[in-house]
Amino acid sequence: MRVAVSFLLLACPLVIAAGCFGGGGVDAPPSGPSGSGATGGTGGSGGTGGSGGAGGMGGASSSSSSASSSGSGGSGGGIPQNACPKVPNTPEMVELVSFGTKYCIDSTEVTTAQYKAWLDTNPDPASEMVQPLPECGFNTSFGSVTSPDNRPVASVDWCDAYAFCLANQKRLCGRIGGGPTPYAGDYANPAVSQWHNACTMGGMRTFPYGNEYVGEACNGANTAGATLAVGSLAGCEGGFDHIFDMSGNVWEWEDSCETQTGEMDKCHRRGGGFTSSDTDLDCSTASANITRNNSDPRTGFRCCVDLATP
Ligand SMILES: [Ca+2]
Numbered sequence: 001m002r003v004a005v006s007f008l009l010l011a012c013p014l015v016i017a018a019g020c021f022g023g024g025g026v027d028a029p030p031s032g033p034s035g036s037g038a039t040g041g042t043g044g045s046g047g048t049g050g051s052g053g054a055g056g057m058g059g060a061s062s063s064s065s066s067a068s069s070s071g072s073g074g075s076g077g078g079i080p081q082n083a084c085p086k087v088p089n090t091p092e093m094v095e096l097v098s099f100g101t102k103y104c105i106d107s108t109e110v111t112t113a114q115y116k117a118w119l120d121t122n123p124d125p126a127s128e129m130v131q132p133l134p135e136c137g138f139n140t141s142f143g144s145v146t147s148p149d150n151r152p153v154a155s156v157d158w159c160d161a162y163a164f165c166l167a168n169q170k171r172l173c174g175r176i177g178g179g180p181t182p183y184a185g186d187y188a189n190p191a192v193s194q195w196h197n198a199c200t201m202g203g204m205r206t207f208p209y210g211n212e213y214v215g216e217a218c219n220g221a222n223t224a225g226a227t228l229a230v231g232s233l234a235g236c237e238g239g240f241d242h243i244f245d246m247s248g249n250v251w252e253w254e255d256s257c258e259t260q261t262g263e264m265d266k267c268h269r270r271g272g273g274f275t276s277s278d279t280d281l282d283c284s285t286a287s288a289n290i291t292r293n294n295s296d297p298r299t300g301f302r303c304c305v306d307l308a309t310p
């Protein structure tokens with residue numbers, strides 16, 4: 001007995017050590033913000049496999065091609081869904097897997113043509129079906145679109161963006177797994193924010209296309225001086241494949257507000273716009289002091305969808 005106990009005491013520290021460092025990316029490089037699954041998981045040498053690896057951040061696939069094989073189908077219905085929806089008059093979606101949680105994100109910013117198609121359905125701002133959030137009670141107009149085309153819709157307030165996504169069976173991008181992204185702290189955490197995770201390729205990149213700023217890659221202050229058609233700059237793809245303009249063109253509303261009281265709540269916009277310099281064009285930028293009712297020709301949005309986790 002005594003021998004056996006001694007052996008266990010000796011063996012346990014070894015097991016614990018191997019378990020700790022082989023596991024979920026505890027030993028991840030310092031550069032990775034809050035430990036992305038890709039870095040921690042694939043790097044982990046040790047057995048256990050580690051929860052960090054579940055991210056498999058490379059798992060971007062356009063909604064039209066294949067998608068993950070793990071879906072196994074069946075039992076549809078309800079929310080969340082099992083596959084990215086194809087909704088007419090909205091951007092195509094890209095399926096992502098983050099730390100084991102699946103979701104979809106629009107491949108581009110919502111265009112003026114798509115927004116106009118929704119306005120043409122005459123959505124009623126006073127309807128609770130259209131605007132269920134009490135904090136959007138102030139929003140009595142969804143604006144107008146004068147020249148529908150493939151440029152991003154802009155001059156929409158946070159509630160306009162929220163209502164568009166909701167009407168199209170999507171939601172304004174927020175927290176991975178559901179709900180809003182916390183306003184303080186976690187908006188730049190790729191394990192929390194759908195928008196940030198997509199832009200950074202799961203925390204691997206500072207800009208959608210890489211870690212170094214490239215002035216002409218995306219539509220910022222160094223580029224066109226106005227909005228461009230969405231997805232028209234091939235160099236502005238990423239973080240994950242088939243996602244465009246996460247940096248520049250227009251800022252994008254995120255479901256990430258400081259309070260839920262009404263028009264003066266501060267809400268985040270992400271990624272910079274066509275007048276932004278490099279310091280605002282990275283994935284971690286979230287504007288401060290922009291209120292829910294702000295309507296600006298540099299601000300648009302894209303939508304997300306939560307998927308069922310296998
Ligand atoms: Ca409005």
Ligand SMILES: [Ca+2]
Pocket residue numbers: 109245246247248249250251252271272
């Ligand atoms: Ca953008």
